[in-house]
Amino acid sequence: MTTSTGAGSTTPITTRPWAALLALCVGFFMILVDMTIVAVAQPAIQSDLDTDVNGIVWVTSAYLLTYAVPLLITGRLGDRFGPKNVYQVGLVVFTAASVWCGFAGSIGELVAARGLQGIGAALITPQTMALITRIFPAEKRGAAMGVWGTVAGVATLVGPLLGGILTDGLGWEWIFFVNLPVGIIGLVLAATLVPDVETHRHHFDWIGVVLSAVGLSALVFGIQDGEKYNWNGWIWSLIIGGLAVMGLFVFWQSRIRTEPLVPLSLFKDRNFTLSNIGIASMGFAISGLMLPTMLFLQLVGGMSPTESAVMMVPMAVLTGVLAPIVGRILDRVHPRTIIASALLLNAIAIGTLAMVTHPDTPVWVLIIPMALMGIASSGIWAPLAATATRNLPWHQAGAGAGVYNTTRMIGSVLGSAAIGALMQTRLAAELPGVSTTGHHEGGTQLPEMVRDGFASAMGQSLYLGAGVLLVGVVAALFFTAPKRSAAPGAPGGPAGGAPVATDEGLSAEAGAPTATGEGVRTAN
Template sequence: MTTTTAPPPAPPAARRATRPLGAVLAAVGIPIFMVTLDNLVVSTALPVIRTELDASLTDLQWFVNAYTLPFAAFLLTAAALGDRIGRRRMFLAGIAVFTLASAAAALATAPWQLTAARAVQGLGAAAVAPLSLTLLAQAVPDRLRTAAVGIWGGISGLGVAVGPVVGGAVVEGLDWHWIFWLNVPVGVVAVVLAVTVLDESRGGARKLDPLGLLLSAGGMLLLVWGVVDGPDHGWTSARVLAMLTCGAALIALFIAWQARNRTPMLPLSLFRSRGFSLVNIVTLTFSAGAFGAVFLLAQFFQVVQGLSPLDSGLRTLPWTMAPMVVAPLAGVFGDRVGPRNLIVAGQVLLAGALLWIGLASSPTVTYGDLVAAFVMAGVGMGLTFAPISTVALASVTEQQRGVASGANNTIRELGVAAGVAALASVFSSYGGYATHQSFVDGLVPAVLVGAAIVAVGAVIAGWLPRRHGATPPGRS
C-alpha cells in the first residue's frame, strides 16, 4: 500500500480484500452459532435438570425464559452501544460475557443459580447477534456481501437446527452440565478470531442516549415478558395486562423521544424506507408463525409418539437442517433472482408446509406422512433467512447498518416469543397434555394459525421493492 494522503477512516475498507472470506465468516459465524444454539439446546435437557436440581415447573420455564427475555430486550441497546463505543469492542464484550455465564451455568447447583446464569448469557447474546451481521457487512466487499450474508444465515440456522439434537446427545452421552461447558473453549476461540480478523468500526452518532437505552430496554423487556407469561397467567390477568400496557407505553415514549433527540439510538428515518419497514413486518410474521409451530411440533414426537429427546430432535432435522443448505444458496443467487422473489417463495412454501402438517396431524400419523412437509418448511425458511437480512441492511446507509441489524433482530426475537405464546394459547384453548388425542386437538388449530400468520407475511412480502441497492435516508 502507498503512503499518500489517505483519509484516516480508509484502512477498514482497504483491508476488506486482504481478509480471507473464510476467516471473516469464522470470526462472526462461530459466535452467532453459539448463541443461537443455546436458544434451544437446553430444552431437551429440562427433564434431567429438573431431577438433579430438584426444580419446579416454574423453574423449568425460567431456565428458558431467563435467556430469551434479556436477549430480545437488549438487542437494540447493544447495537446502539456498539455504534458509539465500537462494534468490535461490544462484540468481544458480548462473547466474553456469554462465555463466562456459560461456565457459571455449568457450575450451577440450585435452580436460581442456573436461572441467573442464563439471564447473563442472554445479555451477552444480545451483543453478539446484531453486531455479528454488521461486522460481516463491513468486512467483505460489496460484490461478496449477499453471498456472505447467505452463508451467515446458514450458520445461524444451523445453530437453531442442531440445538435439540445436541442437547439430547449431550444429555444421553455425557451430562447436562456439558451443554454449557462446551461453550467455554468455543468462546475463547471466538475471541481470538474476532481480535485478529475483524476491524473496529462505529456508527454515525457518537453521543450516548441514556434515556433512549432505558426506555427501549425497559419497554421490550416488559412486552416480551408479558407475551411469555400470557398463556400461563391468562391474557386478561392484571399481571399480564400491566406488563403489556407499561411495555407499550415505554416503547411509545421511546419513539417520541427518538423523534426529538438530535442523536437518536434508533433513527426514525430508517422506517421511511418502504423496504426496511416491510421487511421488518415480514420478519415478525415469519418468526411468529414458524417458530411458534416448531415449539409445539418438537413436543409432538415426545408426547404423542413417545420418542426420546434425541430421537425427537433427529425427526425434525429435515426441517431444521434444510436452511443450512438453502440459505447460503439463497445468498449466492440472491442478486440474480432478487431478494423479494426469494422471500415471497420462501413464505409461500412455509405457509403451505404448515397447512399440510396441520391437516395431516393425528395420533396415528406416520413420520413418512410428514417428512416431505418438513423438508418443504425447511426450504421455505432457508429462502427467507438471508434475503431478509440483505434487504434490511441494503435499505439503509452503511453508518446505520448496526442499528438496522439490531432493530431487525429485536423484531425477530419478539416474533419468536409472541408466536410461541400465541400458538401455545391456541393449543391450550382446544387441547392439552392429558391424552394423545387431546394434544393433537390443540396442535392442529395452533399450527393452522401459524400457517395463516406466515401467509399474511407472504402477501406483505409481495410489496417489497424489487431492487435492493443502498437506499438514501428518507427514501424507499
C-alpha cells in the first residue's frame, strides 16, 4: 500500500490496513454507541437530576455543539501532528469525560462533562475518515466502507439496547462508565495497529475558530432557550447576532489566503455542496427524532428503557444488513437515484411516526415507520459521504472530512436546539400550566389526564425533522454522475491504486486509462 507524496514519489503506509481499520472502528463505534445510548436514558436522567425538557435537551446540545465547532480544525490537527496521534488524544479525552459524566451530580455538571465529551469526539472523527482514505488503495475502499457502514448499523443497534439494560439494571450513570474499558481497548489497538502517516505543516485559523464558535453558540442558545425566556428581545438579538457572526465567518474564509478552515473552493464541486446540504438535513432530522420518541415510548407508552430500546431494533438491523448491499451497487447506480429516494422515504417514515404518536397506538404500528427509517438510512449515510468526497485530493482529506462532518454536526446541533424549543412550545400549548420537570422513574407512565396532550406535543414536534428532510431531497435531485478517476496502477498514477492528488481534485493523468467507480466511501 502506498500513497503519493509528490510527483512520481510514493511512501509505504501499511501492509495491514484491515487491522488498522479494526482499531479505528473501536473509536467510531464508541462515539456512535454513546450518541444512541444517551437517548434511551434521557427520561431517567431527567427524573434523577430533577430537570425540565430544556435541561435534558442541553445534555445533547452541549455534546453536539462542542463536537461541531472543533471539527473545523481537528482535521487540520491530524494533518499537522498525525491522524494517529490526534485520534489517540481524542480517545483519552472522550473516555475521561465519560467517567466525569457518570459521576455528575447535577444537570449543569452533566452538561459540562458532555461538552468535554464532544471535544473528544471531534478529535476522533476526522482522523478515522482521513486514515481510511490514505491506508486503503482505491480498489479496496468500497469494501472498507462496507465494513464501516456495518459497524454504524451495529452501533445503532447496540447503543439503545445497552443503554436500556444498563439504565434498568445499574442506573443511567453506567451508560457513561461503560466507555472506560472500551476506550482503553481502543487506545491499545490504535497504538499497535494504526500506522503513522505523512504529516505536513498547516496555518491554523484561530480567528475563524472563534467566529464559528461564537456564531453557532449564539444561534443554538437563542433557539433552544427562546421558549424559556418568552422569546424576548435579547433572545432575538442572540439569534440575529449569531447569524451575523456566521456570515462574518464565511466572509473571513473567503478573504484569508493561508489555509482557511473551510476551503470555499471545495464547494465548486456541485456534488460536495449538495451532499453537505443533504447530510445537514439528515443530521437535523435524526437529532430531532430520538428525544420526543423516547419520551413518548416511556412516559406515555409506559415502556422501560430496555423495552423502548427494543423498538429501535428493526431500524438498526435493516440499516446494518442493507448498508453493505447499497455500498456494492453504489458504483453502478446514479447517486441521485439512491440518495433522493432514501431521503424521501425517511421523511415519509418520520411523518408517519408523527401521525401515529397516540397513547392507544399498538406497538406493531409504531414498528412500521421504525423499519422504514432503517431501510432509508442504508441509502443515506455512506452514499452521501461517498458522493461528497469523490473528488477530494488526498492532501485535503483532513479539511474535507472536517467540513463534511462539521456540516453534519451543525445540522444535528440546530436540530437538537429546534426540537427542544418546539417541544417546549407544544407542551405549553397542549398542557398549559403543567410542569415538564421530571419526578418519575424511567418507564413509569405519566398520569392519564396528561398523556393525550403530551403525546400530541411529541408527535407535532416530529414533523419538523420530516419537513427539513425534504430540503435534502430537493438537493439530491441535482446530483451529477460521478467523475472518472485513474485506474489502479495507471501510468503516472501512484502505485497501489491511490488516487492522484491535484489542485483540481482526484483525477487521472493525461493519457492514463480510466475506470468508473465511486472511489472513496466515507461513512458517518
